[in-house]
Amino acid sequence: MLVYLQLMIYPIETVLELQDSELSVFETTIRFVGGLLSCYALTGDTIFRDKAAEVADTLLPVFETPTGLPYALINPSTNVLQILYCL
16 A cells, blocks of 8 residues: 555656666566556556556657667666667
């Protein structure tokens, strides 16, 4: 119940912007967006759908690349994007 009430009070952007470090776009998508959409599917409460949309909107800049492939990391507080290279 506490998490449910916190979702109603705190905007997702505020929570993500407090993170002054890189977030994995993949992990944020499957855990934040996927978890919120799962809650929406189970409860039908639109607050979960709306919060999932807020997170997805925060991640949108990672898809604005010349190749169309998204960046791997984003720092939500500064909007700095990073490519993750595998050697």
